[in-house]
Amino acid sequence: MNNSLVLQTDFGLSDGAVSAMYGVAISVQPDLSIFDLTHDIPQFNIWEASYRLYQTISYWPEGTVFVSVVDPGVGTERLSVVARTKSNHYIVTPDNGTLTHIDHHIGIVEARVIDEEVNRLPKSGESYTFHGRDVYVYTGARLASAKIPYENVGPMVKVDELVRLSIHDAIMKNQQINGTIDILDVRFGNLWTNIHKELLRGTGIQYGDQLEVTITHNGNQVYRNNMSFGRSFADSRLGEPIVYVNSVDNLAIALNQGSFAQAYNIRTGSNWKIHLTYSQQEEGEK
Template identity: 70%
Template sequence: MSRNVVLQTDFGVSDGAVSAMYGVAVSVDRNLRIFDLTHDIPQYNIWEASYRLYQTITYWPRETVFVSVVDPGVGTSRLSVVVRTLDGQYIITPDNGTLTHIKKNIGIAEARIIDENVNRLPKSGESYTFHGRDIYAYTGARLAAGLITYEEVGPIMEAKEIVELSKPEATVEEGIIEGNIDILDVRFGNLWTNIGRELFQEASISYGDSLEVTISNNTQQVYKNIMTFGRSFADSHLGEPLLYVNSLDKLGVAINQGSFAKAYHIETGSNWQIIIRKAPEIFFRS
């Protein structure tokens, strides 16, 4: 029985690149079910490719085959791999850091290097710049269709050898939480941090508390304000900032019906730090 194939790229859909990948997969087995995760990853942004896989993968059935192609090193000596996660999913991708979040948050059971002498679209041997079509979509479709086994992908490699990007961890000390802006909720401009809800519990922060939020890019402070920790956007007025728990159980920063990222020109990555603490109480003399 054919499995699902889920595609992710930084190609966009303004030309025929994604369609060509669909065509290769359907030519392998017209009964394959092919879906798009996204094709709007910012060009060459391996970090975002890694995060979007992490955001999505656990909601798909076991043995779904993910093909992720954000590949600034295409045609170089970087390896092409297929990994099987601890949850029984398959991911086909360049070994360039795209598996960072999967490796740290979900776990890799086994990894194999794609043998391109066997697992390559016929008559594509002289092409070195479209591995998404010629190797990844072709190998993914054959694996999903059951035409090859996982073992036939290629030689095994140690999971610990998979390339990882730098991924800072959030911390809490004396009630002060420090983390990073991992990614944007792109359409709405909310900031998604790497701070898990459990750190708020450890810092004895509850819904309704007023919190001082400071955001910096390296050492330059970009934003500082007091906002409410709410269960939903209804816990703030229109245009007000708030902290909330997002769909991945991480802390998000938002403006009610506005884009926080655009309003304060905030981006993502390890250079973007966020510090959260309870706001000091202010007492007025009568």
């Protein structure tokens, strides 16, 4: 472990919940380095919690411990686990699907159920509604500061028994690339898809080409238009849509200096589909 603890919740910062988690962590180890991934996950949105971990985790050093608490099932029989990834990061979280994108894109090699007889904040036994404070950050801080080894978290659980959300890879068929709108670039309203830039190889698509973009929700078309494929927003005019490669090397859709999501009431998840239709270019045609 590297004495670093990264926190993610849907708690927001308008009350004392996150501060209480900080207090517990520092009580475990005063010199622990604590960082915020985000506390603005939409309430109960496990899908977004899963994606934000995937978006972030690979940029942190090996041995970093993440605590992710988006937990609509708090107080129920859902498991509390610590997963170890192939990249040697640790995630403390309820087993409710939060590990979906990490497992799909990076891989999980081991998971352990938190033994609350050992890894629970002292004198918190009567509380069943704030596991983020009493179980997750307490266990995460003990793990990050090497107060306990990973093996002392609790008994192992089979990785293939962890809860997973429905997730699909983008595919290419008949000069059309089909994917999902995984997440929003929240502040700017850009749509981030699951279509990796490598899927463009062999299509003949080049910067400046026009693509027909269709967006559907539960099979119903909600948007259709032609837009250009550009390197950056400078390749489009103010207010125009553009397809570009985002910071995680996936295709994204934006309005130049506008919110695409707000303008067309677009949301995210596996039931939001995007279809990019292109014309195959012959060699030497350009």
